[in-house]
Amino acid sequence: MRQSEMLLPTLKEVPADADISSHQLLIRAGFIRKVAAGMYSFLPIGNRVLRNVEAIVREEMDKARAHEMNMTVLQPAEWWQETGRWHSYGPELMRMQDRHEREFALGATHEEEITAIIRDEVKSYKQLPLTLYQIQSKFRDEKRPRFGLLRGREFLMKDAYSFHGSYESLDKAYERMFQAYTNIFSRLGLNFRAVIADSGEMGGKDNHEFMVLSDVGEDTIAYSDTSRYAANIEMAPVEQTYETSTEEPKELEKVATPNCKTMAEAADALGHTLAEGIKALMFNVDGKLVMVLTRGDHEVNDVKLKNLYDADMIELASEEETRNALGTGFGSVGPINVSDDVEIVADNAVKAMVNVTCGANEDGYHFTHVTPDHDFNVSHYADLRFIQEGDPSPDGQGTIQFAKGIEVGHVFKLGTRYAEPMKAKFLDENGKANTVIMGCYGIGISRTLASIVEQYHDEKGITWPSNIAPYKVHLLALNIKKEEQQELAERIYSKLQDAGVDVLFDDRKERAGVKFADSDLVGIPLRITVGKRAAEGVVEMKERHSGEQDEVEEKEILDRIT
Ligand code: ATP
Ligand code: MG
Ligand code: MG
Ligand code: MG
Numbered sequence: 001m002r003q004s005e006m007l008l009p010t011l012k013e014v015p016a017d018a019d020i021s022s023h024q025l026l027i028r029a030g031f032i033r034k035v036a037a038g039m040y041s042f043l044p045i046g047n048r049v050l051r052n053v054e055a056i057v058r059e060e061m062d063k064a065r066a067h068e069m070n071m072t073v074l075q076p077a078e079w080w081q082e083t084g085r086w087h088s089y090g091p092e093l094m095r096m097q098d099r100h101e102r103e104f105a106l107g108a109t110h111e112e113e114i115t116a117i118i119r120d121e122v123k124s125y126k127q128l129p130l131t132l133y134q135i136q137s138k139f140r141d142e143k144r145p146r147f148g149l150l151r152g153r154e155f156l157m158k159d160a161y162s163f164h165g166s167y168e169s170l171d172k173a174y175e176r177m178f179q180a181y182t183n184i185f186s187r188l189g190l191n192f193r194a195v196i197a198d199s200g201e202m203g204g205k206d207n208h209e210f211m212v213l214s215d216v217g218e219d220t221i222a223y224s225d226t227s228r229y230a231a232n233i234e235m236a237p238v239e240q241t242y243e244t245s246t247e248e249p250k251e252l253e254k255v256a257t258p259n260c261k262t263m264a265e266a267a268d269a270l271g272h273t274l275a276e277g278i279k280a281l282m283f284n285v286d287g288k289l290v291m292v293l294t295r296g297d298h299e300v301n302d303v304k305l306k307n308l309y310d311a312d313m314i315e316l317a318s319e320e321e322t323r324n325a326l327g328t329g330f331g332s333v334g335p336i337n338v339s340d341d342v343e344i345v346a347d348n349a350v351k352a353m354v355n356v357t358c359g360a361n362e363d364g365y366h367f368t369h370v371t372p373d374h375d376f377n378v379s380h381y382a383d384l385r386f387i388q389e390g391d392p393s394p395d396g397q398g399t400i401q402f403a404k405g406i407e408v409g410h411v412f413k414l415g416t417r418y419a420e421p422m423k424a425k426f427l428d429e430n431g432k433a434n435t436v437i438m439g440c441y442g443i444g445i446s447r448t449l450a451s452i453v454e455q456y457h458d459e460k461g462i463t464w465p466s467n468i469a470p471y472k473v474h475l476l477a478l479n480i481k482k483e484e485q486q487e488l489a490e491r492i493y494s495k496l497q498d499a500g501v502d503v504l505f506d507d508r509k510e511r512a513g514v515k516f517a518d519s520d521l522v523g524i525p526l527r528i529t530v531g532k533r534a535a536e537g538v539v540e541m542k543e544r545h546s547g548e549q550d551e552v553e554e555k556e557i558l559d560r561i562t
Contacts, residue, residue: 061158147216476506
């Protein structure tokens with residue numbers, strides 16, 4: 001590719017709103033341009049890297065026996081209503097109406113759509129297991145889009161879904177995916193850890209996050225170099241001191257607002273923001289009812305137990321006080337009304353966990369209810385002491401250290417979380433109808449790209465690992481007006497192209513200083529400079545990563561590269 005013909009705008013200045021290296025460098029080096037908060041266009045050179053990352057992901061997915069497909073971005077609201085996520089996903093789910101006022105979600109993830117397809121197409125155990133994936137833009141109206149590609153509102157994801165007739169079969173697919181993820185992030189040259197992660201609303205099932213170690217990461221992981229143990233600290237359990245409640249779940253429906261036809265009206269009437277899965281832990285300490293509300297940086301729809309780590313502990317003497325706190329105490333999601341017949345589940349010694357849900361019933365009326373949470377193993381969080389640096393590892397090897405991590409991938413055994421409400425069933429060997437068992441597996445492709453830049457850069461620019469670099473060779477003609485330089489550079493350019501080497505040829509009429517600076521910034525692994533010794537057929541070759549350089553004769557160039 002000739003640089004003179006390319007849209008590759010580089011910047012000397014650091015963009016004002018870019019505060020981490022990957023964001024600054026990807027903009028300065030002409031890989032991406034901001035469109036709006038959390039939305040970026042990929043310019044040609046950025047697009048090449050994106051495609052290279054995708055190619056590695058594709059190869060490993062195909063090896064793991066997954067089949068690529070392509071679903072729609074717009075998804076009918078009905079599916080999301082079936083799983084309850086039309087409401088529970090909250091404002092992060094982007095929505096739109098068509099001209100007939102039919103509602104759609106812009107795909108934030110595709111469990112609903114894929115389950116709808118499977119429900120129609122898979123009837124028999126003979127069609128299982130199945131693993132499907134796609135690579136596609138996802139839309140999430142993040143509360144705080146930031147750090148460039150790391151937390152976008154429109155971003156590229158690889159999302160895979162597997163379907164099974166048995167949990168054993170799911171376990172096998174999960175293993176394969178886990179291995180594929182390990183291969184992908186290793187091939188991308190990333191320093192990463194697979195960590196045990198919080199299963200949030202789903203409760204109890206296996207799931208792992210793949211974390212790139214980086215100071216700009218928003219998660220903290222606990223790991224040890226001498227042990228296999230690694231966990232997101234939101235998940236790292238400590239000693240168990242209490243038992244889990246054994247009470248049967250019971251739903252205590254609270255406030256109905258039958259006159260409200262829209263979500264907004266109902267939310268107004270209830271005086272709250274629609275949200276689901278807000279948790280409160282309640283237990284009895286020395287005869288006092290103590291409640292821990294989950295608080296902090298809620299993503300409203302996706303309230304996870306990690307918030308417990310920053311939890312406020314409120315000590316309450318009476319049930320009435322507890323109720324009052326439930327009515328007002330939920331921090332960033334606003335007050336939640338709970339009417340008088342709420343039964344707070346907390347007996348003498350045993351703690352209970354409740355879910356506070358603001359949702360909708362079948363008629364579209366909105367309500368709040370409180371249910372004891374029995375999936376959640378309360379005992380893990382019993383004394384609210386979390387693992388700390390310097391602790392021994394849980395498997396008896398080494399000591400715990402902490403590091404910041406960027407979540408680049410997430411693998412999850414979903415079980416029947418989606419298939420059950422969407423009634424995706426198959427007939428087993430005995431002709432009996434069973435619910436399909438499911439797993440899901442995501443990789444943030446654009447986030448991964450930025451994570452690579454976080455780990456591969458220096459003060460001058462990006463230092464791409466060679467298998468995902470936009471080009472393998474950056475060919476510079478220092479003074480294109482000098483005939484001998486132009487001729488030699490053109491000849492090398494043709495030879496490299498003929499040999500199938502991806503080469504970017506800086507044939508611009510720019511000063512040498514500009515070309516060197518741009519070349520360091522863009523970060524192509526190998527630079528060939530045609531300059532002063534062009535008349536003798538001698539060029540300079542320099543490795544971007546190591547900085548090693550030497551002079552090479554024209555005829556040796558190809559041998560040195562291939
Ligand atoms: P996070 O905890 O960072 O918000 P998530 O747990 O909500 O991520 P998942 O639903 O597990 O994300 O989605 C799968 C993958 O998609 C994530 O592991 C991550 O790599 C990527 N991803 C999620 N949200 C974003 C985003 N806003 N911008 C870029 N990539 C994202
Ligand atoms: Mg998220
Ligand atoms: Mg996460
Ligand atoms: Mg995740």
